[in-house]
Every structure is written in structure tokens, then in C-alpha cells.
Amino acid sequence: AQKITQTQPGMFVQEKEAVTLDCTYDTSDPSYGLFWYKQPSSGEMIFLIYQGSYDQQNATEGRYSLNFQKARKSANLVISASQLGDSAMYFCAMRASGSARQLTFGSGTQLTVLP
Amino acid sequence: NAGVTQTPKFRILKIGQSMTLQCTQDMNHNYMYWYRQDPGMGLKLIYYSVGAGITDKGEVPNGYNVSRSTTEDFPLRLELAAPSQTSVYFCASSYEGQVRTEAFFGQGTRLTVV
Numbered sequence: 001a002q003k004i005t006q007t008q009p010g011m012f013v014q015e016k017e018a019v020t021l022d023c024t025y026d027t028s029d030p031s032y033g034l035f036w037y038k039q040p041s042s043g044e045m046i047f048l049i050y051q052g053s054y055d056q057q058n059a060t061e062g063r064y065s066l067n068f069q070k071a072r073k074s075a076n077l078v079i080s081a082s083q084l085g086d087s088a089m090y091f092c093a094m095r096a097s098g099s100a101r102q103l104t105f106g107s108g109t110q111l112t113v114l115p
Numbered sequence: 116n117a118g119v120t121q122t123p124k125f126r127i128l129k130i131g132q133s134m135t136l137q138c139t140q141d142m143n144h145n146y147m148y149w150y151r152q153d154p155g156m157g158l159k160l161i162y163y164s165v166g167a168g169i170t171d172k173g174e175v176p177n178g179y180n181v182s183r184s185t186t187e188d189f190p191l192r193l194e195l196a197a198p199s200q201t202s203v204y205f206c207a208s209s210y211e212g213q214v215r216t217e218a219f220f221g222q223g224t225r226l227t228v229v
Binding site: 004006009031032033035037043044045047050052053091093095096097101102103104105106107108 | 146148150155156157158159160163165171173203205207209214215216217218219220222223225
């Protein structure tokens with residue numbers, strides 16, 4: 001079974017500062033993928049970034065980067081230069097090779113960017 | 116390119132009523148999913164399908180049924196609505212179930228059972 005844990009229900013960050021959203025995972029599969037999705041107040045799910053378990057480098061996509069620490073089973077999302085539009089719910093999710101059909105989600109972190 | 120389309124966007128049901136949540140995708144994805152999201156919570160998998168004619172239960176299937184007669188469509192059926200089914204429902208699809216394949220989501224259906 002696979003599990004995603006997000007321990008920060010809510011986070012606040014000042015505009016233009018960086019923020020780290022925590023995600024830890026648990027799986028016995030050696031091959032897995034980790035995803036981050038953004039859900040603004042309008043409700044849609046927006047894919048942000050992906051990290052594979054065998055990827056040698058941490059993933060980056062614009063202002064988003066993933067701090068992947070495989071031994072600690074953590075995949076934290078770093079948002080640099082926060083913008084007001086970054087205020088949203090952020091979900092960490094995982095798909096493992098043994099259950100590649102399923103995408104398992106954490107409970108989410110509500111990020112609020114302050115002006 | 117519409118992506119994943121869900122209808123309706125909002126619905127209020129009375130206890131015991133039935134309804135079908137529609138989901139269609141135009142990306143020729145073979146994997147499709149139904150999730151529910153309770154307030155302040157993450158998404159829980161209800162059912163999924165790996166292709167036309169093939170469906171399987173997820174984490175919380177009780178009270179729901181699905182069918183997959185075509186690649187494009189994956190409707191979710193609620194037979195006897197209960198207040199515990201008040202939630203936001205998301206349909207998603209992906210090209211295949213490999214670990215690095217992202218899922219594309221519909222806009223969601225907000226269902227209230229009274």
C-alpha cells in the first residue's frame with residue numbers, strides 16, 4: 001500500500017519570498033513517481049511538477065522545484081518568489097509501479113500569500 | 116481541445132434519489148478515474164478503468180457504480196443518495212498507468228445530498 005502525508009494544513013508566506021511545502025511518502029515499490037497539483041479556489045486541479053524515483057536530479061519547472069530526498073522519503077515542493085496568485089491548496093500525490101493504475105493523494109496544504 | 120469534461124457542475128439531490136455524473140475525455144486516454152474530495156481533505160479514489168469494458172474498485176467504492184462502454188466516456192452512478200455522499204467529485208484521465216504519467220482532471224461536480 002502507498003501513503004502520502006502532508007503535515008502542514010495551512011501555510012502563510014510573504015509575497016516575493018520562497019516557501020516549502022512538505023510531503024512524505026511511503027511505498028515498498030522501488031519505482032514510483034511523485035506529483036504536485038495546485039487547486040485554486042475555483043476548484044480545478046492543475047499539474048505542477050513531477051519527480052521520478054530514479055531521476056538523478058531534482059525536478060524544476062519555472063518557479064517550482066522539488067526537493068527530493070529519497071532516503072528520507074520526502075518530496076517537498078519549493079515555490080520561489082511567491083505571487084498572490086500562488087494562494088491555493090497544494091496536493092502531493094504518488095503513483096507506484098506495483099499499482100501504477102492509481103494516483104494516491106495527500107490531504108493537502110492551503111497556502112496563503114500575503115501582500 | 117476540451118480535455119476532460121464533467122457534467123453537471125453542481126447538483127442538489129434528496130436522500131434516496133439517483134443520478135449519473137457524466138465524464139468524457141477527448142485525449143484518447145485509456146485510463147480514467149473517479150475521485151471524491153471531502154471538505155479540507157485530499158482526493159480519494161472511487162473507481163478506475165484501464166480501458167473500455169474494464170473497471171475496478173478504488174478506496175471508497177461503496178454506494179457507487181461505473182461503466183466504461185467507450186474509451187471517451189466514464190459515467191459514475193449514485194443509486195441511493197446519502198448525506199455522506201455530499202462531496203466534490205473529480206473525473207480524471209491519463210494516457211496509461213506508468214508511474215510518470217500525469218493525470219488530467221475535469222472541473223469537478225459539487226454534489227449536495229439533503
